[in-house]
Amino acid sequence: MNDFVSLKNHFLIAMPNLDDPNFFRSVTLLCEHNEEGAMGIVINHPTEVTTSELLDHLEIQVAPDFHERPVLAGGPVQTDRGFVIHHGTNAWQSSLAVGEHITITTSQDILEALPQQADLDDAFIALGYAGWGPGQLEAELAENAWLSVPADPSILFATDVAERWQKAAALIGIDISQISSLSGNA
Template sequence: MSLLNSQSDLNSLSLRNHFLISMPGLNDPNFSHSITYICEHNEDGAMGLVVNHTLPMKLGEIFDQLDIDDAADIGEIELLAGGPVQLERGFVLHSNDKCWESTLKVSDDIYLTASREILEALAKGEGPENLLVILGYAGWEKGQLEQEIAENSWLTVPANSHVLFNTETAMRWQAAADYVGIDLNLISQFAGHA
């Protein structure tokens, strides 16, 4: 599966630019009470970023590791654990006011960039207005995500930039459900079958 280099039109069943909200019964520690933003979804699988699990380190530590001078003094920006795959790989999910050569347009208002140049721009105070810095990602092989949805592991809802960029990290899981009128506290952890 390609990560970040597919700009092709996806079929109408694509969950690109959707949130996956973990259902209460999902016990995987990587995804429990998580909200995952789907960046790519096609016939080969899916790629997403968990956007509400913080890491015990800050952006300044990444700057130090990459020998980038933090002239903008933004080293206290929190880092998010994007998923269990390639934890050393960094992504910046951001608003559409800036883009770089490696930027993927996920939607009209949400872009994704995975390059050193965005980190250098951030350190100079030249980055996008709204952003999340994420290490690692979540990936699904062909048909895997669809199977998990059928097993009642995920609730899917259209994504919106307000939940991503203007909602406190700890509140995003419920905020995404609230956006479509669902109270996650009232959902059973068990799927029913008639």
């Protein structure tokens, strides 16, 4: 009997006691999750780089009125690989629908469209990703390292990066700032 439950299209919310600097107070969007492992992108750890700086480095022209946003540190794996998280369609060369309203794209064509298309105004770029081997994420969940909740596009696209950890936890009625990072025995 197989009891595997996929958490694709869920947020992993780091518990306060998770002190790995890659995941401290993080919210990770799970893009894939199956019996072979999981892949996700941290959506609330900004880097020092802005989107326009990254696009300029790639020699992509940005208008002066470009909607600026930070580039995020998506995780510790392949930090030179970029992911664009955006609403909706798979109209790009290399996209994966995470959920009905959430898509990640890795192809150059979306980067070239980013400064021109109004429907990409809330899209953001993350460098790197988080990966888990078979059973690893399940073990971390059993150790209470993470809370999980279905992904909410409003957290991704309408919530300030600095507020995503608290707002994601609030989706399940938790004020995460009130949870102690200490554990004890009764």
